[in-house]
Amino acid sequence: MDKTDFIHTRRFIVKLGKMLHKYGTPAFRLEAHLNEVAAYLNVNASFISTPTSLTFVIWSDKHEEEYNHAARVQPGELDLGSLARTDELVSALIDGKLSLIEADERLTYIDQEIKFMHPLGMGTAFCFATGAFSVLMGASLLDAVATGAIGIVMYLFVFWSQHSRRVAYMLEPAVALVAGVLACAIAHYLEPGINIRLVVLSSIIIFIPGLALAIGLAELSSRNVVSGTARVMDALMQLFKLYFGAFLGISLGFALFSEIEHNPLIRLPEWSLFVAVLVLCTALVPIFNIRLKHAHWAITCGFVGYFSTYWAAKYLEFGLGTFAGAFAVGVFANVFSRITNAPTSIVLMQGLIVLVPGSKTYIGLNSFVSGKDFVQAEHIGQETFVIFMSLVAGLIFANVVMPTRKAL
Incomplete structure (x- = not known):
């Protein structure tokens, strides 16, 4: 040469x-x-x-x-x-x-080239993604509406951060703080029955680094120790900043609008989960900038991940249902790669994000700091740990059963 x-x-x-x-x-x-x-x-x-x-x-x-x-x-x-x-x-x-x-x-x-859609479209995607996620977490219709409205404000901060380095530097605590104050304001002026902490979690779910934590653990399992450790620590710091911002925002909201006792509202029927998964995965298409020819594969992978976990959880111990979901997602992503000759990551990310590892970590952190649970959850600390281990193990087993042909 x-x-x-x-x-x-x-x-x-x-x-x-x-x-x-x-x-x-x-x-x-x-x-x-x-x-x-x-x-x-x-x-x-x-x-x-x-x-x-x-x-x-x-x-x-x-x-x-x-x-x-x-x-x-x-x-x-x-x-x-x-x-x-x-x-x-x-x-x-x-x-x-x-x-x-x-x-x-x-x-x-x-x-x-220009990679992302018009800001109005992205704002709409944030609205529907956050609202749909709240439904998956057991929210009522009013909780979902409040979450979607705050989700639009969250995108405004994202758009602002793309044009300001100062805003980008403080984005995570800023969005969480604003979400906390807005949720308290909605509870005070419009609907006192909403679950404030659940609304805040769902409205900032796009920023919660559950996916980064899962990727970091996957890197550690593949012996990429430096990269995996750095990614896990970076994700944990993002999570701490988000939680501190939410904690401060809710405290300010209670000081400004007075603390309102949460009265549980009627949860949506079980069939709404199907609609929520469809809306969430569709909204993630523009957020992740997925090409239209791959969109239906990505949306299907979301269904595979969520409902594999949902049904497996009925028969397995807590957290282990995630292993079944991650295994199903990994196999589906590798089949997709073989058929389309495209990277598995294109659909894999959609499947992993609906397994909600980041939200479980946030809930566990809230339970540890405040001693209160805003969703029905037992053994949340152990469950969070098992979920992350199950994610990694499920993907490893999937690659053994259905090897991928591409490195990406």
């Missing part, structure tokens, strides 16, 4: 690695995918990925050329549409449909 070819090759690999990291790819999947690409491009390589850094070591077969690159990066956010487009581009390169230079140019185009 001459020097010019080596330069083009290592530039492409570095750009690809940074983009995949930016789109929220777990470390073990990112490193495995880059190794596959490097092998196809006839170079040797070693990669280290963590949530805040990337290290590339690339060399030619006989060490005529060597290249080291280390970069400080921000933790990636889920962008499953761009992830799918990037994977298609790499597949086209490997199949010989694109030259390396053409693939490099298209990578730049994918990174620069």
